[in-house]
Amino acid sequence: MKKLKIHIVADNTPKAILxxxxxxxxxxxxxxxxxxxxxxxxxxxxMLHSLKKYQFHxxxxxxxxxxxxxxxxNKITNKNLLISILKSNEVKLYPLEMxxxxxxxxxKKFVAINEVSVFRQSRQTTKLKIxxxxxxxxxxxxxxxxxxxxxxxxxAYNLSAKGPVLKLNSNNLAIxxxxxxxxxxxxxxxxxxxxxxxxxxxxxxxRPVSAVADNTEVRNASIIEIKIKKNIVFxxxxxxxxxxxxxxxxxxxxx
Numbered sequence: 001m002k003k004l005k006i007h008i009v010a011d012n013t014p015k016a017i018l019x020x021x022x023x024x025x026x027x028x029x030x031x032x033x034x035x036x037x038x039x040x041x042x043x044x045x046x047m048l049h050s051l052k053k054y055q056f057h058x059x060x061x062x063x064x065x066x067x068x069x070x071x072x073x074n075k076i077t078n079k080n081l082l083i084s085i086l087k088s089n090e091v092k093l094y095p096l097e098m099x100x101x102x103x104x105x106x107x108k109k110f111v112a113i114n115e116v117s118v119f120r121q122s123r124q125t126t127k128l129k130i131x132x133x134x135x136x137x138x139x140x141x142x143x144x145x146x147x148x149x150x151x152x153x154x155x156a157y158n159l160s161a162k163g164p165v166l167k168l169n170s171n172n173l174a175i176x177x178x179x180x181x182x183x184x185x186x187x188x189x190x191x192x193x194x195x196x197x198x199x200x201x202x203x204x205x206x207r208p209v210s211a212v213a214d215n216t217e218v219r220n221a222s223i224i225e226i227k228i229k230k231n232i233v234f235x236x237x238x239x240x241x242x243x244x245x246x247x248x249x250x251x252x253x254x255x
Contacts, residue, residue, distance in 0.1 A: 043067020
């Protein structure tokens with residue numbers, strides 16, 4: 001069996017810390033730069049944080065779920081971890097790039113693996129203009145906000161907002177309103193993942209909005225542009241029995 005060099009990162013929770021201690025007793029660890037795989041112990045939120053933190057090492061990630069749903073993670077078992085990793089399947093995830101122009105004319109850029117969300121920042125609803133590939137699709141969306149989700153993220157906040165679940169190989173993005181008031185009947189759309197989405201805040205003073213890339217927030221957003229970032233790829237490893245593709249497919253048949 002190939003000797004895997006692993007690096008371990010764990011969330012600051014009792015279950016994650018205990019799991020890490022058990023692994024350290026049986027597996028030697030290496031710096032992330034010299035490792036073959038980075039093991040992430042935590043929930044989906046900690047996995048998203050770790051993917052971005054360690055992305056420049058260009059290593060595959062293997063998650064162990066010590067959180068709740070764990071859609072991006074594998075179940076913690078008593079099986080030999082190194083054998084499980086060697087037998088795992090790799091899924092490539094391409095993130096979104098969020099470019100935000102603030103009310104003070106500053107430009108801020110972040111990547112999102114699950115979704116980019118635009119939220120109302122006060123008690124007032126948002127008033128947003130939505131354009132796809134420089135064509136205006138909605139002159140004024142009045143809602144709590146809107147989100148753009150990748151296929152991997154379509155089963156997260158997007159699904160809670162009643163957006164469509166996307167197959168991993170669909171080459172689509174989901175654009176989903178959050179509690180829309182106008183237009184009332186719009187539940188969102190599937191769009192090609194080569195699209196450029198532009199969201200403009202039509203009332204900066206009365207209706208300020210925040211733009212959030214997964215869990216990174218930019219407040220007082222004026223113009224938000226969103227597109228797939230093809231030159232960045234995250235490699236995530238899953239057990240063959242119930243990996244990300246199987247989890248994604250299962251969500252299509254839930255009622």
